[in-house]
Amino acid sequence: MTTAGPVQVNPTELRAAAKDSSDIQTSITNVLSTLQNSLTMSNKAPWGNDSFGHKFANGSSGYLAVRDNLFSGLSGMASTFGSIASGQNEAADELSDADNGNAT
Numbered sequence: 001m002t003t004a005g006p007v008q009v010n011p012t013e014l015r016a017a018a019k020d021s022s023d024i025q026t027s028i029t030n031v032l033s034t035l036q037n038s039l040t041m042s043n044k045a046p047w048g049n050d051s052f053g054h055k056f057a058n059g060s061s062g063y064l065a066v067r068d069n070l071f072s073g074l075s076g077m078a079s080t081f082g083s084i085a086s087g088q089n090e091a092a093d094e095l096s097d098a099d100n101g102n103a104t
Contacts, residue, residue, distance in 0.1 A: 011092040011099070018088035025081035032074040039067055 047053040047063070057063045 009091075009095055011096045014088050014092040014095070018085045018092065021081050021085035021088060025078050025085060028074055028078040028081065032071065032078065035074070036071060 045053060045057060047056045055062070059065065
């Protein structure tokens with residue numbers, strides 16, 4: 001069995017990683033916004049108002065439900081990357097404070 005070596009964390013690199021995580025959040029949010037605008041732009045249902053159109057659009061596996069699930073998933077993903085960025089920044093601040101003797 002091998003033992004792990006020392007763990008080193010550089011606050012500057014952690015802040016850089018936080019910026020990357022925040023940039024990912026922004027990118028996902030922009031994609032979601034573009035997608036929402038594109039898919040909800042028209043008030044007219046392109047699939048029609050007949051029985052085939054209703055089957056396509058409605059129900060738990062219909063287009064509208066799938067679209068809304070996609071929107072929800074992308075929103076959650078963006079939120080997760082925002083939380084990761086916040087945690088990385090907080091950890092970098094705490095590590096810097098500890099290194100400077102200002103730990104609380």
